[in-house]
Amino acid sequence: MFALLARLFARNRDLAAFAVCAALSLVLLSLPPSVRNGIGSGVSTVVFGPFRLLATHTASLQGTREENERLRELAVRLAEERSTLLSYRSENERLRELLSFLVSFPEEERFRMLPARVVGMPGSRVVERLELDRGIVDGVKEGMPVVLPEGVVGKIATVMRRRALVEPLTSASSAISVVVERSRVRGVVRPRFGSSSDVLGWHVDYVPARSDVRAGDRIVTSGLGGVYPPGLSVGTVTRVAPGPLTMTVEAELAIDLSTIEQVFILTERTATPHDWSSIEEEVFRRFVPIGPPMEAP
Amino acid sequence: MRTGIFAGLAFAAVVLDTAFAPEIELFGARPDLMVLVVVYGSLLVGGRAAIVAGFLMGVASDADIPTYLGLNALALSVTGLATERVWNHLVRASLLVQCAVIFAATMLHDVIYYLGYYRNHLDLFGRFIIRYSIPGAIYTAVLGVLIFAVAKLLGAREVSGGTLG
Numbered sequence: 001m002f003a004l005l006a007r008l009f010a011r012n013r014d015l016a017a018f019a020v021c022a023a024l025s026l027v028l029l030s031l032p033p034s035v036r037n038g039i040g041s042g043v044s045t046v047v048f049g050p051f052r053l054l055a056t057h058t059a060s061l062q063g064t065r066e067e068n069e070r071l072r073e074l075a076v077r078l079a080e081e082r083s084t085l086l087s088y089r090s091e092n093e094r095l096r097e098l099l100s101f102l103v104s105f106p107e108e109e110r111f112r113m114l115p116a117r118v119v120g121m122p123g124s125r126v127v128e129r130l131e132l133d134r135g136i137v138d139g140v141k142e143g144m145p146v147v148l149p150e151g152v153v154g155k156i157a158t159v160m161r162r163r164a165l166v167e168p169l170t171s172a173s174s175a176i177s178v179v180v181e182r183s184r185v186r187g188v189v190r191p192r193f194g195s196s197s198d199v200l201g202w203h204v205d206y207v208p209a210r211s212d213v214r215a216g217d218r219i220v221t222s223g224l225g226g227v228y229p230p231g232l233s234v235g236t237v238t239r240v241a242p243g244p245l246t247m248t249v250e251a252e253l254a255i256d257l258s259t260i261e262q263v264f265i266l267t268e269r270t271a272t273p274h275d276w277s278s279i280e281e282e283v284f285r286r287f288v289p290i291g292p293p294m295e296a297p
Numbered sequence: 298m299r300t301g302i303f304a305g306l307a308f309a310a311v312v313l314d315t316a317f318a319p320e321i322e323l324f325g326a327r328p329d330l331m332v333l334v335v336v337y338g339s340l341l342v343g344g345r346a347a348i349v350a351g352f353l354m355g356v357a358s359d360a361d362i363p364t365y366l367g368l369n370a371l372a373l374s375v376t377g378l379a380t381e382r383v384w385n386h387l388v389r390a391s392l393l394v395q396c397a398v399i400f401a402a403t404m405l406h407d408v409i410y411y412l413g414y415y416r417n418h419l420d421l422f423g424r425f426i427i428r429y430s431i432p433g434a435i436y437t438a439v440l441g442v443l444i445f446a447v448a449k450l451l452g453a454r455e456v457s458g459g460t461l462g
Contacts, residue, residue, distance in 0.1 A: 029366065040359065
């Protein structure tokens, strides 16, 4: 029998190899479970151990990368939300200022105040006009003063149905009657332009020589002319120079017109005290941004 | 040289088939890379090398499930012997023939292996063969022929030269 097999395998080496392999396979299959487990564990560790370690490490790296991506996205989203919240805070502070300004007027000088948003600023280097989102339908008329808590902005020059253009203090045709708050010396504030039409500064004209005006004095509206109510801040005296008939008084405005976003239009004097709650409601209705609800990170 | 490359391929097939098989799964079907190595081994290197490689690859892959240690080795050895015998009667250079041989070899391997694996649950055996073995055999056959064609295109002249009939 063995001799026959030996002859067969000698003639066919492939068959011999198969016989050996098949026999070994059957031996492995017939081993006791504990021995099979031992062999399996050893072979598995030697052959696959390094690759399993590599696969685990790769999966871990992949997980870290994905987490990194998620954290990056979260950081960007949080930065955007932070920016939005900061702008809300800034606007909130601004509205508080506006509200405190509303109640600061003396009873007899109270106007109806219409809050408005600046929606355009035509002009290049000099702010020639401010475009507001209020118009005829809101009761706005030409000549109405436009103010802020910090001071006078200008007056309404043109009114359209839902828009109005303000002639600000930077406008070439602007002139506003003022008094020096401390000494009650009167004058007229006008812009001074350079050769390239840039505003060089503001002069208080028609101040008599030897008037009591000093640098640092606060300038407020006089109430003359019937446009602006008295006592609104216009600016501050920066330099005083004596002259033969009138003094040269230079001033700076209380407001940077290029940065304003909201203003008040003084529409009409009120015979009765304000209903402050309705104004407060109006201010918040118009200015407090109500954005989409923020997603939780 | 050729035997060394074949051994390297066999080792790579075991590692890929065991450690990274889920990555190359397609609609639940996985290619049987070890069968591919055995089939092309018997075609290009010789039956004996294919049978021994099949046995060793089988032992290595069986190490994961020691309860059936030796079963895959036996199935791959049989597959190696069968394909070696079959090549002698076929036009080896034909990709279609290769495709058919790989399919048949994969099915043979799966039938032997899963008959042993499900010997007490033959109903499961039938379902498994239909659900996984046939799609897996098709996948293996297509993948094998593609790899062979690419290898040929890349200039493996030794492979396409003398050995093929």
